[in-house]
Amino acid sequence: MKKDLRYICYTYMREKSCKVDYELLSDCLTVSIGMVLPYLVKETEQSVKEDLMKMQELVYHANGSVRGMLAITEQDIEWLSGRYDHYCGLVGEKTKHFVIPQGCLGAIHLHQVRNDAKLVYRALHHCNKEEPVPQLIFKFTGILSNIAAVLALYVNELNGVEEIPFHTKSYILK
Template sequence: MRRPKPDDLREWCYPFIYETRLTCNYEILTDELCCHIGVVLAALPEGCDDIRADLEQLQSLIYNLNGSVRGRNGIFEQDIKWLKGRYSHYQQQTEGRVTGFVLPRGPAPVPQLHLCRCTGKKIVRMLVRLEEEGRRFAETLPRFANVLANFFFVLTVAIKARLNVEEVPYISVNY
């Protein structure tokens, strides 16, 4: 049974909060990611003006990603191209710093960016579930979300390089 809209709007945090479909969960995850980026922006060290500009642009793109399942598509090829370009920019700056798995640690905002990365993966998984549920959306959404998760990782490496913080390798006993 779907809950009715409350008479007192202070008791209603989001118009779709009582939906049983996964669309609302997806929207909450993308909103969470945008909030995580706000935390990262507040903790960015000096000398990261390029990262700040990229994250500020990403917040709007993530809200475009948010509305692209329920509404019109807001993620386009040029957005993916831009994000891949920014990924390559930071990857080139940090070439050779990471050669395997590393532990997700370091000074702020590195841990917060790792949370962004994990939330990005959750968004990809939610898109898989939405598709499984029968929801149709543009192919640009999962492509953008995958690049997004990878982008957050390369930002952690770039920030640690700028702060002269070493990566801590993780050696798996499983693989």
């Protein structure tokens, strides 16, 4: 008897492997990146929008790289690293302080991207306990979270939004 695919939302949904959680969370990360795009309408934001669209594609490549063939390359990491350096240069000292996630809608969604990338990284950690995961995927996910944080700062700056510093009472920071 042929399965009726309308009732199957994801082929591996009932699998016990942590790969399923990683794949679902990385799909969520791709959606989160897409949710930023409609808010980047200014001419000055178009390079950010183009970079995010490329990042979406890379996240989907990373999604399949744990179960399937590795589709993230050193060149992809170098590109992300270059974009990270570029945006850090634009926001300067702001990258040295922890801030409250707030601001314009584009920045708020970028903070969500930052957090979703951390969740993906954590899911990768659990996958790696079951079966080795290429370290390139960890590097990719880590820098993706960090670039999202810097992009949030940059988009807020482009929109004239002041950051609200967060000063922890829990840790002694150097």
